[in-house]
Amino acid sequence: MDGFGTGHLVYLLNGLLWTVVLSVLALLLGGIAGFGVMLARISQRRWLRRVSMGYVQIVQGTPLLIQMFLMYFGLGVAGVQVPALLAAALAMMIYSSAYLGEIWRGCVQSIGKTQFEAAETLALTRWQSLIDVILPQAARIATPPTVGFVVQLVKNTSLASVVGFLELTRSAQVINNSLFQPFLVFGIAAALYFAVCYPLSLWSRTLERKLNAGRRQA
Amino acid sequence: MPAAVKLENVVKRFGALEVLKGISFDIEPGQVVALIGASGSGKSTALRCINRLEQIQGGSIHVCGHRVEDPTLDPRALRQDVGMVFQSYNLFPHMTVGQNVILALKRVKKMPKAEAMRIAERVLKQVGLAEKIDSYPEQLSGGQQQRVAIARSLAMSPKVMLFDEVTSALDPKLTGEVLRVMEDLAKGGMTMVVVTHEMAFARRAADKVIFMHHGHVHEVGGPNILTNPGTAELREFLEHDL
Amino acid sequence: MQYEFNFAALAPYWGSFLSGAWVTIQLTVASVALGMVIGVLCAIARRSAFRSLRTAAGIYIETVRNTPFIVQIFFIFFGLSSVGLRMPILWAAIFALVINVGAYTAEIVRAGMDAIPHGQIEAAEALGLTKFQIYRDIIIMPAIEKVYPALTSQFVLMMLTTSIASQISAEELTGVANNIQSNTFRSFETYIVVGLLYIGITFLMRAAFWGIGQIAFPRRRKLGEA
Numbered sequence: 040m041d042g043f044g045t046g047h048l049v050y051l052l053n054g055l056l057w058t059v060v061l062s063v064l065a066l067l068l069g070g071i072a073g074f075g076v077m078l079a080r081i082s083q084r085r086w087l088r089r090v091s092m093g094y095v096q097i098v099q100g101t102p103l104l105i106q107m108f109l110m111y112f113g114l115g116v117a118g119v120q121v122p123a124l125l126a127a128a129l130a131m132m133i134y135s136s137a138y139l140g141e142i143w144r145g146c147v148q149s150i151g152k153t154q155f156e157a158a159e160t161l162a163l164t165r166w167q168s169l170i171d172v173i174l175p176q177a178a179r180i181a182t183p184p185t186v187g188f189v190v191q192l193v194k195n196t197s198l199a200s201v202v203g204f205l206e207l208t209r210s211a212q213v214i215n216n217s218l219f220q221p222f223l224v225f226g227i228a229a230a231l232y233f234a235v236c237y238p239l240s241l242w243s244r245t246l247e248r249k250l251n252a253g254r255r256q257a
Numbered sequence: 258m259p260a261a262v263k264l265e266n267v268v269k270r271f272g273a274l275e276v277l278k279g280i281s282f283d284i285e286p287g288q289v290v291a292l293i294g295a296s297g298s299g300k301s302t303a304l305r306c307i308n309r310l311e312q313i314q315g316g317s318i319h320v321c322g323h324r325v326e327d328p329t330l331d332p333r334a335l336r337q338d339v340g341m342v343f344q345s346y347n348l349f350p351h352m353t354v355g356q357n358v359i360l361a362l363k364r365v366k367k368m369p370k371a372e373a374m375r376i377a378e379r380v381l382k383q384v385g386l387a388e389k390i391d392s393y394p395e396q397l398s399g400g401q402q403q404r405v406a407i408a409r410s411l412a413m414s415p416k417v418m419l420f421d422e423v424t425s426a427l428d429p430k431l432t433g434e435v436l437r438v439m440e441d442l443a444k445g446g447m448t449m450v451v452v453t454h455e456m457a458f459a460r461r462a463a464d465k466v467i468f469m470h471h472g473h474v475h476e477v478g479g480p481n482i483l484t485n486p487g488t489a490e491l492r493e494f495l496e497h498d499l
Numbered sequence: 500m501q502y503e504f505n506f507a508a509l510a511p512y513w514g515s516f517l518s519g520a521w522v523t524i525q526l527t528v529a530s531v532a533l534g535m536v537i538g539v540l541c542a543i544a545r546r547s548a549f550r551s552l553r554t555a556a557g558i559y560i561e562t563v564r565n566t567p568f569i570v571q572i573f574f575i576f577f578g579l580s581s582v583g584l585r586m587p588i589l590w591a592a593i594f595a596l597v598i599n600v601g602a603y604t605a606e607i608v609r610a611g612m613d614a615i616p617h618g619q620i621e622a623a624e625a626l627g628l629t630k631f632q633i634y635r636d637i638i639i640m641p642a643i644e645k646v647y648p649a650l651t652s653q654f655v656l657m658m659l660t661t662s663i664a665s666q667i668s669a670e671e672l673t674g675v676a677n678n679i680q681s682n683t684f685r686s687f688e689t690y691i692v693v694g695l696l697y698i699g700i701t702f703l704m705r706a707a708f709w710g711i712g713q714i715a716f717p718r719r720r721k722l723g724e725a
């Protein structure tokens with residue numbers, strides 16, 4: 040039995056690459072869907088608000104692990120054979136759409152009714168008010184928590200390992216199965232996650248501090 | 258009789274900024290002293306040094322037999338003898354009025370609850386708020402909260418009480434009810450050090466007035482110095498800074 | 500798409516589902532209780548006057564918050580057994596969960612403690628209370644009250660995270676589901692049922708936290724939510 044070597048490290052780094060790919064996919068897909076969730080949550084149509092709220096409560100009330108399984112087996116049930124990457128990305132899209140939708144709804148609503156009303160007295164349509172008045176302001180306050188959520192997203196891609204997607208955690212498991220040096224192997228995997236997540240955490244905190252400082256001046 | 262509070266050449270610095278530049282004064286038991294001066298003159302800092310909320314860098318402070326500047330002194334022993342009331346009341350918002358008053362009795366004096374409650378009822382009656390014992394601070398007006406804060410301090414039977422601009426956050430209508438409670442205390446023989454902007458109160462209740470200016474004790478005298486100031490700075494302060 | 504849903508095939512397993520849910524609840528209660536203790540202690544350490552204590556707590560918190568739980572639980576469970584320390588699976592799961600949730604709790608509670616006005620602490624000092632008494636009587640409960648909604652959300656997230664304990668073969672709800680689906684080949688139905696059970700536990704938990712809040716914060720009960 041050999042010890043941990045360069046080959047293993049390359050294997051882990053390859054896994055890290057797929058972790059990043061999955062994170063980016065999840066963020067893009069989840070961002071688009073989350074924008075839709077946010078719109079539905081602040082809609083003037085009551086049924087749409089109710090349906091979207093139900094959606095959020097279901098997604099936020101079940102583990103991502105179960106969502107992974109449901110997507111993986113559900114697609115199989117539907118007769119669609121998809122690669123593990125796609126199943127994982129779709130599950131993470133649903134998961135992040137609910138959380139991002141809620142984060143962004145909070146930001147839009149904190150901009151407040153008065154701004155909406157001010158825009159509407161200028162005869163802007165609701166859609167125009169949203170695009171021209173509300174979203175530019177909301178985007179500023181939404182950035183720190185969104186970056187903070189990306190940290191959660193990166194960490195949660197680790198759950199794609201359970202449907203067999205060979206990202207960083209799965210790679211670490213594979214290596215550990217042959218070497219059985221769990222402290223070392225999972226320690227290195229943790230360090231790699233940390234290397235990606237910690238800068239994002241710091242960035243999120245810096246953004247938040249700047250935002251608060253700017254607000255205090257205003 | 259030895260002084261209740263005695264400051265000698267007290268120096269207090271915040272970093273490079275010297276706030277107290279060697280001040281001295283003493284206070285007899287039972288005396289009511291008004292500490293006056295412009296903001297930034299060091300009067301509140303002097304008060305906070307007396308119960309060691311601020312550490313001093315030079316000189317000495319004696320309070321009821323405690324040497325305040327001694328690093329081996331347990332500040333809690335000192336603070337059992339010295340009560341303090343703050344500008345912002347600082348009641349504990351999650352506790353009722355009664356709980357606020359008995360907290361230190363139970364924790365510091367290790368008093369059984371029933372006995373502590375009897376004291377709470379007595380001191381709350383003294384400040385005219387006996388019926389508020391089960392209210393929460395946010396249900397009270399500012400003046401009532403400040404009277405509770407006085408009662409909370411009084412419950413510990415301190416030998417000296419410090420008052421740090423206790424009416425500055427109150428509107429004039431509520432100021433009166435707090436000052437009346439303080440005047441009652443003064444008549445009852447409590448040793449009091451009062452940092453205040455209320456010159457009328459100082460004139461009525463103080464036995465001694467200390468005027469601070471740029472970190473020095475600039476003038477000391479009876480309440481008559483408020484009408485006949487001996488220095489130009491005090492005259493200026495009385496005319497302009499109020 | 501032609502798929503015949505068959506939930507009837509799962510009927511014989513209702514007892515297993517419930518026992519899985521019960522284990523999930525036990526894991527959650529144990530981890531919330533212990534995680535709260537660790538969280539409060541670490542929040543105090545983060546505010547300590549001793550630099551080394553602040554740094555140590557900071558390293559713990561940042562390490563946990565920036566790595567995935569599944570890696571943490573593998574590190575702990577497989578790591579400990581590789582050096583001959585074998586403990587029951589549920590103990591290992593609770594151990595990993597507590598380490599994880601303690602770090603998140605610490606950050607939330609610290610934010611609450613930092614929001615306590617300094618004047619209140621000074622007032623307590625002026626009354627002669629010790630540091631310990633000040634934390635116990637003046638800081639901890641009001642701090643928790645301030646951040647209670649955030650804590651509730653964090654603990655719900657932690658309950659959902661207990662599902663990952665299935666990956667070290669814990670027989671909680673997800674672990675039970677994995678077994679059932681491999682016996683019945685009704686994976687989709689199984690995970691739908693389990694998903695609904697998790698939603699039920701989520702609502703239960705929110706209700707429980709609301710109730711605990713009513714008992715723990717009498718001012719809130721008397722004056723309404725401010």
